[in-house]
Structure formats: structure tokens, C-alpha cells
Amino acid sequence: MGSTISNNKKVEDSDLISSIMSFHSKDLWKTHFTASKQTNKLMVIDFTATWCGPCRSMEPTLKEFADKYTDVEFVKLDVDELPDVAMEFGVQAMPSFVFVRKGEVIDRVIGARKEELKNKIEKHRN
Template identity: 40%
Template sequence: MATHAVSSAQFENVLTSNEIVFVDFWATWCGPCRAFGPVFEKASEDNADIYFAKVDIDQNQDLAQAAGIQAVPTLLIAKKGQVIFKQAGALRASDLDDLIGQARALDVDAAAAGADANAA
């Protein structure tokens, strides 16, 4: 599966209707974004079970602001509609592959239950 350009109007639906979503917040003028783009694209081709989204921050400024994006590229990962990771900076392919494995392995329901138990 290739990457998908996602707009502000689609974003919430994409997060809630896919098990795992990797979002690359990027800009056309950003050198590190251009370097990370092919790495992100290759990962999307190798992991068809994960939804890979790209959000152009210049075209979706409201979404970038709502997501708290302060630098690009920023990778955001959501699982079952919950943000589980957000980090600025271009990643190497090996680091992205590691994050993919961690996202797959994470049991968000158990993590949420544990957080609720700790809060009580």
C-alpha cells in the first residue's frame, strides 16, 4: 500500500477507522522531509496492514496546529484512535522499522487499563 495524502477533513476518520496509522507531517520546502519521504514510502509498501498518511503542513495549517506540530518532519503514530508516539526529525529506515514493530506489539487496551489503575 502506498502513502495517502490526508487533509484536515479526513484526519479524524483516518485515525479512528484504521488499526494503526503512521502520519508524516511534512512540508515541500523541508530538506529533511524530502530525505525521509522515500523511507516512509518504502515502509508503506512493506507494511500493507498499516495506514501511512502524509499531511502537508502548509496545506493543512489548522491540523498541524491542532496536532501540536512545531517542526517537520514529525512522525505521529496512532493505534485504535489513540496517539501512541510523536517525534520530530527524520528517521533512518531501521528506526522506522523498529517503531513499526513496537506499534504492532503494543496492547493499547492493556496500557489504558494500567494507566487507569495507576490514576485511581
Template identity: 50%
Template sequence: MGSNVSSVHDVHSSMEITSNGFVVEIESRRQWKSLFDSMKGSNKLLVIDFTAVWCGPCKAMEPRVREIASKYSEAVFARVDVDRLMDVAGTYRAITLPAFVFVKRGEEIDRVVGAKPDELVKKIEQHRV
């Protein structure tokens, strides 16, 4: 975990630490671009959690996402508020929330739409290596 945290932490000032993993709170376009660019050359799984403050199912999933992130520290979890970063949400067609988009080497490889923690774990298991 150490190298993952330090490299992402150096780029991102706002990070939510969990026991073994983390969820990066993306608060600006610059922050998103830094994370995305750093992940493009990596085979590491990026799980983008598209959310909104007004989204009840998103709020319900938040503790589960943190728990899942702690179990899969080999993946990078990023939370993006669709109202704050509409262009990023638009790029990934994050219309129904919550939406979890799986990215490797800069390309979307899968997604889970809705508050479906079991499906989220299944997809992470499938794509983490």
C-alpha cells in the same frame, strides 16, 4: 492489501500506491476527517507523516517513507502538509519536521521527530499489532 486500498481509496481520491503499501496524500480538511474518522474504530496503526514542501529533511525521507509503507501494509500512512492543514498540524503539535505521529483508535500513542528512518521502523514494529 486489497481491502485496505479499496476502503481508503473510496474515501480518498489522491493516493500514492507503492508495491505493497500506500501513502495517502491528505489534501483537505474533509479528506483528513474522513480518514481519521474511519480509523477511530480500528486497532490499525495510523502513521501521520507531517511534512512541508520547504523541508529538506522531509524530502529526503519521502522515498524511505514510501519504502517503509510498502513493507508495513497493515498500517495506514498519511502525509499531511503542515502549511496546507495547519489545524491538523497544530492538533498534533507538529512543529519540528518531519514529524511522524502514531495513532490508534483516534489517540496518539507515540511519535518520531526528525529524519530518523531506523527509529520510524522500530516504532512501527512496536505498535503495528
């Protein structure tokens, strides 16, 4: 699966929904994650699944936050597509939001907790 993202660049096995990146290939994710270690930018990873009702209910909130907090990188990973990545991050429930900076996990929110997610984004983004 390939999608066109900004500036008509073709990226295989990933796509961009609003300002949320989504990866469907472990190799492409690893490349992106390794590159993110070189920046101080906060990354919020949304571990989700298509069958997860609470995950779907958080989609509008995540889009709203991605549009509002443009200095934060939002990434969506499907645990069924990338189970090894979910395991590496210790994900046991969905949705799980993992906060990463320079390759290190600095915080997490487990469950569809909109206010807690917002508060932690604001806390860690600076």
C-alpha cells in the same frame, strides 16, 4: 484537486502515492480520521512540508516502509495545507511522524530518523 485512486474511485482533495494516502482538505481528513477510530489499525501520519529538505529525504524511506508494512496505514499531511491539523497534533518540527491507533496518539518520531521510525513501526504494528 482530485485524483484517481485504486479501483478508479474519484476522491476529491486527496491522493494515493504508492500506499501512502495524502490529504489536501481538512474536511476529507476529518472524515478519514473519524472512520479510522473504528479500526485497530496503526496509522503513521507524516507531517511534512514541500520546502523541508529532511522531509524530502524521508520520502523514499516512507514509501519503502509503506510497501513493507502493509498492515499499517501511512498518511502524509502538508503542514502548510493543513496547519490546523498540525496544530491539533502538536507538530512543531518537520518531519514529524505521529503514531495513532483508534484516534489516540501513542508515539511519535521527530526528525529524519529512519531507524527510529522503523523500530517504532515494528513496535506498535501488532
